[in-house]
Amino acid sequence: MLGLYSSVDPKIVAEHMKQMREARIGVICVSWWGQREGDSQLMHVKGYSDSTIELLLNTAKLYKIKICLHHEPYKGRTASSVREDLKYIAEKYGSHPAYYKMEDGRPLFFVYDSYLTPASDWATILKPDSSNTIRNTPIDAAMIGLYVDSNAESLVLNGGFDGSYTYFASNGFTQGSTTSNWKRISEWSHKHGKIFIPSVGPGYDDTRIRPWNAQNKKDRRQGQYYDQMFGAAIDQHADVISITSWNEWHEGTQIEPAVPKSVTGYTYIDYSPLSPNYYIERTKYWVDKF
Numbered sequence: 001m002l003g004l005y006s007s008v009d010p011k012i013v014a015e016h017m018k019q020m021r022e023a024r025i026g027v028i029c030v031s032w033w034g035q036r037e038g039d040s041q042l043m044h045v046k047g048y049s050d051s052t053i054e055l056l057l058n059t060a061k062l063y064k065i066k067i068c069l070h071h072e073p074y075k076g077r078t079a080s081s082v083r084e085d086l087k088y089i090a091e092k093y094g095s096h097p098a099y100y101k102m103e104d105g106r107p108l109f110f111v112y113d114s115y116l117t118p119a120s121d122w123a124t125i126l127k128p129d130s131s132n133t134i135r136n137t138p139i140d141a142a143m144i145g146l147y148v149d150s151n152a153e154s155l156v157l158n159g160g161f162d163g164s165y166t167y168f169a170s171n172g173f174t175q176g177s178t179t180s181n182w183k184r185i186s187e188w189s190h191k192h193g194k195i196f197i198p199s200v201g202p203g204y205d206d207t208r209i210r211p212w213n214a215q216n217k218k219d220r221r222q223g224q225y226y227d228q229m230f231g232a233a234i235d236q237h238a239d240v241i242s243i244t245s246w247n248e249w250h251e252g253t254q255i256e257p258a259v260p261k262s263v264t265g266y267t268y269i270d271y272s273p274l275s276p277n278y279y280i281e282r283t284k285y286w287v288d289k290f
Contacts, residue, residue: 001257001276007247008052010059016246017063019257023283025065027100029110029242030056032069034077035088057098066100073113079121082111083132086139107141110165110197110242114145115152119159126160135160144197147176147185156194163194169201169244169253170216171229179232186236198236200229201244202279205252208266217252220269223282226255230286241290243283255279 005012020028033049053067060067069089071082086109093099094107101107114122126143128135145156147164156164164185168177175181182198189196203220206213218225233241245253252269257277260270271278 001259008055010055013055013059014062016256017059017065019280020065020246021063023255023280024287025243025283027066027068027108028056028060028246029068029070031072032089033072034074034081034085053093057093057096060098061096065098067098068100068108068110070110070112073116077117079117079123079125080132083125083134083139086134086141090139102142104142108144109141110144110146110167111161112146112167114159114161115148115155119155122155122159122161128160142195144195147174149175152176153188157192161194163189163196163239165197165242166199167242167244168204169199169229169251170204170218171225173204173216179229182232182236182238186238195239196236197240197242198233198238199242199244200226200233201253202226202255203252203269205269206250209250220271223274223278226279226282227286234286234290255283 002012002015007013007016017028030053031049032053035047035050049072053069057067071085090107099107122145124130124132125134127133134140142162143160144163144165145152145159145161147156147166152164155161164176166174166176166182166185168174170177172178176185177199179198182196186196186198188194202223203225204216204218207217220226230241243255245251245255247254247256249268257280258268258271259276260272261268275281
């Protein structure tokens, strides 16, 4: 709908947030690759994602939306470096009115590929009895690890995470993204006092960047796939529901207004015969039910 755009163009950011507000989305989770490292998708431009946060926060404030961060696995990420990140983020963004905080006053972080770091290392900052802990300090935060398979349960418990999220929009891609597992994961999480955040999506197709992954492609089925995932999340009385994604086109999970698009050798899954705004309207429907 918007044509070729930059996600840091102030006009585009404003239009996106206007659309998200229409969909009743309350919190945007944005990728953060650190202040020193670069996003591999952006030619390793150091600090690029961090440089966008102020614009996003300021625009979000205008639309009464909040921002939280998706902590990405930059090169050399350790529990110690994450602690430094939390201190930096708290000092730079913590007082901004659009910076999201939980009811207990702590910011929320989704930690992607959390399993790459051992639970014993995470415990050095996430367990309250550690000498380097963030708990009950000014940089304390709700830290949500990635649930790929059942090994995530020991990582959450032994590493000291506050909960887990499933991220992937392909039902069956991982144990975590398989909706039939959500009841058990939810029950396990609540039993141990942890937050469970299932991730829903409208479909999935990453074959343009991962040709070997065609078995996990999920057709949108004219909106039925989105409905089934959202319904499954609500049925589990989820604490929070995340949506994957707003505009991650390379994985075919976008819900922003869109029209059919083809490039050489590839055609994106489009919304037809539904309207370009279908997923805005449908997200509002499900948020109201939630």
